[in-house]
Amino acid sequence: MEGIVARRVIPSDNSCLFNAVGYVMDHDKNKAPELRQVIAATVVSDPIKYSKAFLGKPKEEYCSWILDSEKWGVGASSTPIVGNLLIYCADFYLIFCGEGAIELSILADYYGREIAAYDIQTIRCDLYGQEKKYLERVMLIYDGLHYDALADYWAVEGLALNLVKEQHRKRTFTNTARFTLRCGVCQIRVVGQKEAMEHAQATGHVNFQEYR
Template identity: 65%
Template sequence: MEGVVVRRVIPSDNSCLFNAVGYVMDRDQSKAAELRQVIAATVASDSEKYSEAFLGKPNAVYCNWILDSEKWGGAIELSILADYYGREIAAYDIQTTRCDLYGQEGNYSERVMLIYDGLHYDALAMSPVEGAPEDFDQTIFAVQKNRSIGPVEELALNFVKDQHRKRRFTDTASFTLRCGVCQIGVIGQKEAVEHAQATGHVNFQEYR
């Protein structure tokens, strides 16, 4: 297959997971509000499956929580969205170079790819050449009989390993961040989240 894997940067606005999924599924980076509604409706419709033990909070509380545009999504939301779209979602973690696959029990025939840096999700796409416009992106790939997506899978993994070598990830336990708005320094994900909740500032840069 000709082409290169590229990282399409999604705005850092606490909804990057949803907008990254919107981009790879629908080529639309503004689907966060709609996809949050989808998740809330799915969770509300099955309180047995989506129990407090599973969600970490009561079903109704979770549904209100996920509708808040300031709240971040993760594994629960990705597995629901994979089933909603009927496609596997491969989420590559730059720090560990691991790939978590969501929706694989659905035996779906297509897959999309995201990349995660410890705090933020971006979209992965196949582009004919480096620097080509997004119009040429391919974001949906056929899953083969062996459950791989062929050469694209190796290209994606090599891309993730390259991002890892360049340290394009955030070690969320011990990283030091500076708020891009007020320049205050924070240590670790916990402090960053607390600062974001207290101030509404979500533009952090890692510094050493």
């Protein structure tokens, strides 16, 4: 039978990374609470590896953050995103979502399977757990702000890459360095993180929406 790869949409509920992993590992889109606990416990269990320098913040702060269901949970410097609304940090710095390297690495080891995360914008595939030589691999797809699951049926890696290339051609990704935002207060147009930060610092306006 010819292999196929299907994109399985995960809800945008601030837990897309965890629920995407839950789906490809357990066929369960509601694993976020459990997997947040797994990550926090792993970080606490190895303070040498998961140092402040590694996490980007003190261990206690990281664990509090990763266990908060209102946080998207991707990268140590993420802020929550609801739909296309960017929630502004209390310290008046817009910090856009990272790609979840710490979390995906921990979850690959937890499940004993390699995780391949495909980035639509760059058509790059980041592999987590590769050094452990796990026998199985699962796949995710990332659009710059959100993770979905890739369900494979007798698939080979080339089919997943073809799907990612097609999504790239359709530009179904968000370039957070260059995307266009509108201030939700005064409706002024800004481009990318730098201009949004400057506008927020000058005006105190803290909510932005992406528009095309």
